Amino acid sequence: MARPSTSRVARVRSTTASPVPELVRTVRRGRETRPPSFRVVSNHVAPGFAGLPNSSPRGVTASGEVDPRSVAFARLRRVSPPHPHASTSVDALVRRLSEVPGREDRLRHLEVLPARDAVHEDWPDWVPDDVRGAFAAQGVARPWRHQVVAADAAHAGDHVIVATGTASGKSLAYQLPGLSAIRAARGPRGERGAAVLYLAPTKALAHDQLAGLSSLGLDVRLAAHDGDSSHEERDWTRDFGEYVLTNPDMLHRSLLPSHHRWSRLLGSLQYVVVDECHHYRGVFGAHVSHVLRRLRRVCAMYGAHPTFVLASATVAEPEVTASRLTGLDVVALTRDDSPRGTVSVLLWEPPFTSYAGENGAPVRRAASSEVADLLADLVAEDVRTLAFIRSRRGAEQVALTASELLAEIDRSLPDKVAAYRGGYLPEERRALEAALRRGDLVGLAATNALELGIDISGLDAVLIAGFPGTRAAFWQQVGRAGRGSQDALGVLVAKDDPLDTYLVTHPEMLIGAPVEASVFDPSNPHVMGPHLCAAAQESPLTEADLPLFGPTARTVVDELVRLGLLRVRPRGWFWTDRSRAADLADIRSAGGSAVQLIEADTGRVVGTVDASGAHNQAHAGAVYVHQGETWLVESLDLEHHVAAMRRDEPSYSTTAREVTDIGIVSTRERRSWGGCELSLGEVDVSHQVVSFLKRRQPGGEVLSEESLDLPERTLRTTAVWWTVPDNVVAESGLAALDVPGAAHAAEHCSIGLLPLFATCDRWDIGGVSTARHADTGVLTVFVYDGHPGGAGFAERGFHTAVSWLSATREAIAGCECTSGCPSCIQSPKCGNQNNPLDKAGAISLLDALLAGAPRTPEED
Secondary structure, X not given: OOOOOOOOOOOOOOOOEEOOOOOOOOEEEOOEEEOOEEEEEOOOOOOOEOOOOOOOOOOEOOOOOEOHHHOOOOOOOOOOOOOOOOOOOHHHHHHHHHOOOOOOOOEEEEEEEOOEOXXXXXOOOOOOHHHHHHHHHOOOOOOEHHHHHHHHHHHOOOOEEEOOOOOOOHHHHHHHHHHHHHHHHOOOOOOXXXXXXXXXXXXXXXXXXXXXXXXOOOOOOEEEOOOOOOHHHHXXXXXXXXXXXXXHHHHHHHHOOOOOOOHHHHHOEEEEEEOOHHHOOHHHHHHHHHHHHHHHHHHHHOOOOOEEEEEOOOOOOHHXXXXXXXXXXXXXXXOOOOOEOOEEEEEEOOOEEEEEOHHHOEEEOOHHHHHHHHHHHHHHOOOOEEEEOOOHHHHHHHHHHHHHHHHOOOOOHHHHEEEEOOOOOHHHHHXXXXXXXXXXXXXXXXOHHHOOOOOOOOOOEEEEEOOOOOHHHHHHHHOOOOOXXXXXXXXXXXXXXXXXXXXXXXXXXXXXXXXXXXXXXOOOHHHHHHHHHHHHHHOOEOOOOHHHHOOOHHHHHHHHHHOOOOEEEOOEEEOOOOOOHHHHOXXXXXXXXXXXXXXXXXXXXXEEEOHHHHHHHOOOOOEEEEOOEEEEEEEEEOOOOEEEEEEOOOOEEEEEEEEEEEEEEEEEEEEEEOOEEXXXXXXXXXXXXXXXXXXXXXXXXXXXXXXXXOOOEEEEEEEEEEEEOHHHHHHOOOOHHHHHHXXXXXXXXHHHHHHHOOOOOHHHEEEEEEOOOOOOOOEEEEEEEOOOOOOOHHHHHHHOHXXXXXXXXXXXXHOOOOOOOOOOOOOOOEOXXXXXXXXXXXXXXXXXXXXXXXXXXXXX
C-alpha cells in the first residue's frame, strides 16, 4: 500500500488566543492587587466540563484549615446531574468556586480551552469486515480522521507515533492494523501467521487494554504475560498467543533471555506497540531503549522486522523521542480530529497559615486539605469529580475529610465519596469505576493509578493536589474529565513548593508551553553495558550489531572485555559466565544492587528500592509509600541489601537530609556569560545522609529532626555548574558575608525549577553551592544527576540554562514571603537545616549571572 501523503501525516498546532471578560473580584499577589489572568486558547489537550452548580461557603480557621463547627451550608442544595452539554459562563463558574468566605485570593489564573468538533473518515479498504463490525458494535460507526491516518501509515509499514490528546482513540489507531494482520495471516488450520506485542508501563494498563480487546468478540487469541501469569498461561501464550500484552520488564527478563522458546512468536511479530511512551524517561527510559533494540535484533534473527507504533497524549517532539527510544525513523502524527468539550483550568494557591516552619518561615495550607474542601463542594452538587492525591494514605484522608464535611448536611452524601488506589483487586477497581459511571459515586480521591490510559468516562471535574511533576502528567490527569464532547473543569491546587508556586503565578509556563522533552540518555555506559552483555548472551555480538546500540557501543564493548564480562572470539563477543546476563540490569533502577523491602513479621518481599535511593528512602524510621500503601521502616541492612518494614499509618511523613561534597573530573562543554561561565561535565559526588525530618500530615509543619548514622557514598555522574568571579560578585552589591546564603538559596530554587525543563523529579537531582570552590577558585553552584553516569537531566539544564535560571530568579522574586520559605528557597532535603539562606542576595546574584547570558534562550 502507498505511503500516506504528507498532507495527512501532519503536525498541527494552534496558538490563537482571545480575551475573556474579567471577574469583578480581584486576586491579591503579595502587596499588589490585580485581576486574575485569563486566556482562551485552542488545540490543547482539552477535556471538558459538564457545568457546575452553586458552591458552598464554609468557615476557615486562622491556620487555613476547615472548621467543621462553623461550616455554613446555607446555599448548599442537591440537584440532578447537569446535562453533559450544559455550559455556564467562565465568570459564573469561577465565582461559584472562589467567591466564598475564607477563599479570598486563592485563584491565580483561569484558562479556557474551547470545544473542538470531530472530523470523521471512512474505514480503510484493507480492514476486514469482521474487524470493522466489531468496532461498529462498540459504537464506532466511523473512525476519526487521525485514527485512519495513523492506521494507514502503520499498515503501510511506517513506524509511527500517535501523539494526540487524551481520549482521542489512539488505541484504535494501532488495534486496527494489528487485528487486521492477525485475521488475514491466520493459517488454514488456525496457525499463527502474524502477532502483535503490546508493551505498557504498568500491569493495570495492559489488563485494561486486554479487557477492551476481549469485549470486541473477535476470533483473536489474546494473552497477558506478566509476573502474575501461571506457568500454564505462559506456555499457552508462547505457543498460541497472537496479541500478547506485557511490559518492558517481562520482555527484558523473560522473553528475550529465553528467545529460543519464544521463537515462533518473535518470528511472527508484525507490530510492536509501545503505549504511554512518555513514561519512559530518565534511567528507566534509557534501559527500555536498549530492551527495544535487543528485541529488534532477536526478531531479525528469526526473520521478523516488526513495525513499531508508539502512543502518548503528552510527549514533546514525538518523532525525536520515538526515534531515540526505538533507534528507528518514526513518523509523528499529532493532528487530533476527535471531539472535545470546553475545559476550564483553574490554578489555585492555598494561603499562608498561622504556623511557622523551619527557621520561622511561613507555611502554606496543605494542598490535600484544600482539595478535600473543594471535593466536598463538588460532590454536594452532584458534579462527578476525581481528586488526584500523591499517596494512598493521602487519598483516603481526603476522601474521609470530604465525607465528614458532607455528613454535616446530609447523611446520605458521605457514601458518594470513596478512595481509589493501586493495590486494589481488579474486581474492586472495576466496581469503583462502574459506580462512578452510574453516579452511585460522585467523588473519588485517587492516587496516580488512574493517570494512565485506563478508561474512566463521565467525569465533570478533576482536582489535582500539587503539580504532579511534569506537564505531561498534569494533562494526563486533567484529561480524565470531560471524555467525549462534554465540558469539564480542572483545578491544580499548588503545594508549598518552588515549582508549584512558580507555575500558578506564571501560567504560560504550564498551560501555554509544550510538554517536557522525554529526557533519557541511551549512551550512558552504566546502562548500555549490561544490555550489551545480555545481547551477547542472547546471541554473540558482531561488528554489524554495534550500530544498533549507538555510536559509543564499541567503546563500551571494549571496556566490558577489559573487565572480563565479555570475551572476544573470531565470530564476535561472547558472554561466558554461567549467570544470566539480563540480571545485571534492573531496568527500573539506577545501578547497584537493589535493596529488598521486606515485611518484618513474615519476611515477604514487598518491593525494592534503588541502591542509590535506599539511604534517603529506606533508612530506619522512614515512612515509605509503596503502591499507595504506607510502611514504617524498622531497619536497613546495607550489607545484605534488605530493609525491614511494618504496615503503619503514622500521622507524619519523613524527609532525609544529607551533606554533599563535589569535585570536577572533566568539562565537556563550556559557555561564557560575560564574566561568568556555564559548564557541563563529569563530577565525583560524595554524600552522606545525616538525619531526617518528621512532617505532620496533612499540614507539612516540622515535628522533629532525628539523626542517622549511615556511611558516605560516592557517585560519578554528570553536572551542570555556573561560576561567578569575585569582581562580578562585588559589582552585584553583595557583601562578603551574604554570598554563601545567596548561592545556597539560588541552588535550592534552581533544583526545584529544573523539573520544569527536564522531565525529572527534584529527588532525581542534587546540588552543591560554595562561595569559593577548590576546583574553580570562585563562587560555584552545581546541579547534578543523582544516577551513575547521569540521566540527561543536568545536560538538559545546560541546554536550557537561560530559561531555567531566569525562571529560578522569577520564582524567588515573585514569592510573597519576606525572607524565604518552602515555596521559594527552602529545600526539604537540605543537610544544613536551610542555613544560611539569603533571598534578596539570591536575586542579586542571579541578576549578575544572567546579565551576560544570551538574550535568546537556548532550545536544544
